[in-house]
Amino acid sequence: MKQAKLWIWLLVLTLGALVFWRAGVCGFSREALYPYEKAKVWAERTVWVRVNALFSRVDHASRNAMLERDVARLQIAFAEVEALEAEVARLRALLDFTPPVDSRWLVAPVLSRGGTLAVWQSLRLAKGTLHGVRKGDPVVVPDGVVGRVTEVSPHTCEVMLVTDPNSRVACELETPGEGIGVVRGILYGGGAVPAAQPQLTLLYVVEPLRLRYLAREFEPAPRTRVVTSGLGQTFPRGLTVGYLLESRLEPNGLSRVAQVMPSVDLAALDEVFVLSTGRGAHAR
Amino acid sequence: MRVDMHLPTSVFCVFSAALLQDMVPVTETLPAKIVFLTGVALYAMLAKPLWVALTVTVWAGGLTDALGGLPLLCTSGFLLVVFGAVRLLQRVFLEATLVQGMLLTACVAVCQWVWTRLFVSTGAPVFVWQTAMVLGYAALGGLVAGFFGFALCGWADRMAGIVKPAKEGHGILWAETNR
Numbered sequence: 001m002k003q004a005k006l007w008i009w010l011l012v013l014t015l016g017a018l019v020f021w022r023a024g025v026c027g028f029s030r031e032a033l034y035p036y037e038k039a040k041v042w043a044e045r046t047v048w049v050r051v052n053a054l055f056s057r058v059d060h061a062s063r064n065a066m067l068e069r070d071v072a073r074l075q076i077a078f079a080e081v082e083a084l085e086a087e088v089a090r091l092r093a094l095l096d097f098t099p100p101v102d103s104r105w106l107v108a109p110v111l112s113r114g115g116t117l118a119v120w121q122s123l124r125l126a127k128g129t130l131h132g133v134r135k136g137d138p139v140v141v142p143d144g145v146v147g148r149v150t151e152v153s154p155h156t157c158e159v160m161l162v163t164d165p166n167s168r169v170a171c172e173l174e175t176p177g178e179g180i181g182v183v184r185g186i187l188y189g190g191g192a193v194p195a196a197q198p199q200l201t202l203l204y205v206v207e208p209l210r211l212r213y214l215a216r217e218f219e220p221a222p223r224t225r226v227v228t229s230g231l232g233q234t235f236p237r238g239l240t241v242g243y244l245l246e247s248r249l250e251p252n253g254l255s256r257v258a259q260v261m262p263s264v265d266l267a268a269l270d271e272v273f274v275l276s277t278g279r280g281a282h283a284r
Numbered sequence: 285m286r287v288d289m290h291l292p293t294s295v296f297c298v299f300s301a302a303l304l305q306d307m308v309p310v311t312e313t314l315p316a317k318i319v320f321l322t323g324v325a326l327y328a329m330l331a332k333p334l335w336v337a338l339t340v341t342v343w344a345g346g347l348t349d350a351l352g353g354l355p356l357l358c359t360s361g362f363l364l365v366v367f368g369a370v371r372l373l374q375r376v377f378l379e380a381t382l383v384q385g386m387l388l389t390a391c392v393a394v395c396q397w398v399w400t401r402l403f404v405s406t407g408a409p410v411f412v413w414q415t416a417m418v419l420g421y422a423a424l425g426g427l428v429a430g431f432f433g434f435a436l437c438g439w440a441d442r443m444a445g446i447v448k449p450a451k452e453g454h455g456i457l458w459a460e461t462n463r
Contacts, residue, residue, distance in 0.1 A: 003288045003290075003333075004333070004334075004335045006288060006291070007290075007333075007335035007336050007338075007339050008335055010339050011335065011338055011339040011342060014339065014342050014343060014346060015342060017346075018342070018346050018349075018356060018357060018360065019356070019357075022350075022356055025346065025350045026350045026351075026353075029302070029347055029350045029351050030350075030351065032299070033302065033303055033306055033351070036303050036307075037303075037306070037307060040307060112306050112307055112309065113309050113310065114309070114310050114317065115306070115351055115352035115353050115354075116302070116305045116306050116317065116321070116347070116348045116351040116352035117317050117319075117348060117352040117354065117359075117400055118310040118316070118317045118352075119352065119354070119400055119401070119404055120352070120353050122353060124306075151353070158353065
């Protein structure tokens, strides 16, 4: 009976924590798994890569030379960008203009994908409040936008991918030529598409995103680049989100909806950049 | 003071299952998560005393929800329903053996997938032809999870001395023989 009492107490405490301390339980569980997940990522990045290198036939010398050339080229480009950045800052100061997102780049390794049941299009990253990550921070890679931070714990954060049915991003089309102006819309994640063929939400299946509320008069060409408009105050302007596949009028005829293929291969992400707006204890 | 060995073994098994379930990714070859936590919960339902089994069930469900971003008590509620069913069936035929555990986890994994999809429905139809394929994979994952859950928990229980090893044909433990 004494032993049963202990378990009854544990059960009551667990239920109480689940009901009254939900956010804490989520954060606590993620933090409890974090060291082991990080160890796994470390093993994959260091040990596994080296073991693989032993048995692979990659010509490391020529690859190294190519990368060195790339680094030199990027250093020159970076110097040019620095000069342009200084000019932009000076002009912004003259105009008294505040950029929509004042942030710094934070490299974050991907710990896991899809949570414990893979019902959401999400990633877990090894950066949290201690590194300055905040809820709502945009997550990007060189190819384009990945998503935004939805939950943060001290060492980890959850990222909702742009492909999640709950994701919304303010976007515009990169329109060619003059006289067209800016064509803006809101990019919806894949998933529930009532009018189209029903599909299950699976992590590895890339469903086209939907760019809604576009001006009905303008019919964009396929392969038009879709970029962030910066109007949502979350993503800076000009980040690539995807490429347009096709467009049609909405059933109500008031606006146009387009199908957009994401520019990022979301299933193959190992490291991403968080555009962090905060400053944490571990922030550099 | 006697230590209740159910506590460390249960914590160890639930933690290991949570770690595996979170880290084993969903891929094109296996598009449904392997529900290791459900495997551990089912072992507890079949092999542990009532209150221990109930607590482990709530832990497994709570962890699945907390780490998977699911609504409060979604999986815990499901596993509590399964708890009732399993305890009833246990009187008829269910035992905590590896084979029965694997088959049971496979069936429960399929039901859990449907339950979760209905619980977090985004408006997309759940019962389409692709569901059959995913449910097949969920059952396959359930077999793996059942093997893991019942093998690991059985091993932990034997190590902790909760479950005694099966006796040899002549009634003397192999470990007790004076070789």
